[in-house]
Amino acid sequence: MARRTIFAGNWKMYTVRGEALALARGILEGLKSPIPHEVVLFTPAVHLFEVAALCAGGPVAVGAQNMYFEREGAFTGEISPAMVKDSGARWVLIGHSERRHVFHETDEDVNKKLRAALQAGLLPMVCVGELLDEREAEKSEDVVRVQVERAFEGLTGGEAASVVIAYEPVWAIGTGKVATPEIAQSMHGHIRAVVEKLFGGDVAGAMPILYGGSVKPDNIAGLFAMEDIDGALVGGASLKASSFLEIARVR
Ligand code: PEP
Numbered sequence: 001m002a003r004r005t006i007f008a009g010n011w012k013m014y015t016v017r018g019e020a021l022a023l024a025r026g027i028l029e030g031l032k033s034p035i036p037h038e039v040v041l042f043t044p045a046v047h048l049f050e051v052a053a054l055c056a057g058g059p060v061a062v063g064a065q066n067m068y069f070e071r072e073g074a075f076t077g078e079i080s081p082a083m084v085k086d087s088g089a090r091w092v093l094i095g096h097s098e099r100r101h102v103f104h105e106t107d108e109d110v111n112k113k114l115r116a117a118l119q120a121g122l123l124p125m126v127c128v129g130e131l132l133d134e135r136e137a138e139k140s141e142d143v144v145r146v147q148v149e150r151a152f153e154g155l156t157g158g159e160a161a162s163v164v165i166a167y168e169p170v171w172a173i174g175t176g177k178v179a180t181p182e183i184a185q186s187m188h189g190h191i192r193a194v195v196e197k198l199f200g201g202d203v204a205g206a207m208p209i210l211y212g213g214s215v216k217p218d219n220i221a222g223l224f225a226m227e228d229i230d231g232a233l234v235g236g237a238s239l240k241a242s243s244f245l246e247i248a249r250v251r
Pocket of ligand 1: 010012168172173174175176212213214215233234235236237
């Protein structure tokens with residue numbers, strides 16, 4: 001089945017205003033030669049309004065890297081789903097491994113954020129992935145299955161159909177150690193089977209599942225050739241327009 005293909009950049013806590021705008025402009029410039037994939041830029045929250053305005057009407061969508069699940073309230077330092085929407089961003093990244101491991105977000109937080117994003121009409125990209133010791137203990141499949149089951153708890157099939165998953169093995173993020181195409185494919189196939197068990201074959205078959213973890217121009221082709229890999233979530237290599245574009249131009 002032909003699925004949507006998506007290439008997303010996670011700028012993490014990099015770029016001051018001028019750098020963010022220059023990076024977005026460089027990517028827009030490069031996409032004047034169209035590509036057959038969707039492109040999403042997850043920018044730091046303070047740049048959302050301006051980058052979204054710059055990208056409006058073009059081939060690039062913009063997303064927040066995180067948000068809180070409450071509608072509003074005394075939650076100093078947090079941003080709400082409505083604030084993300086109001087910025088012009090359409091997407092939100094949920095449960096990135098740095099949110100889980102540096103900021104101690106739980107599967108329950110991920111589930112609440114996913115529901116809040118859907119309720120706000122945002123497009124959620126949910127990240128899952130195992131730690132190195134979990135892989136070494138041969139627990140990767142169990143760990144990721146539980147992350148997916150808990151993230152999607154209480155969702156209808158219709159809601160699940162608008163969610164994108166990013167499989168990002170934690171040992172591969174920012175380490176230069178990319179998963180082999182075979183390891184990534186095996187985990188993507190497993191994730192699709194978990195989604196199928198939860199929501200049926202139609203939802204699972206259509207759901208884009210992106211790979212993330214040290215994706216670079218020289219390793220994307222092997223990954224993207226795999227049956228269940230529908231694009232990439234790119235960190236470090238998304239901070240230069242040329243390397244992000246090279247990755248996103250894969251066929
Ligand atoms: C990420 O930030 O989601 C990521 C995969 O980072 P990197 O590409 O730098 O490993």
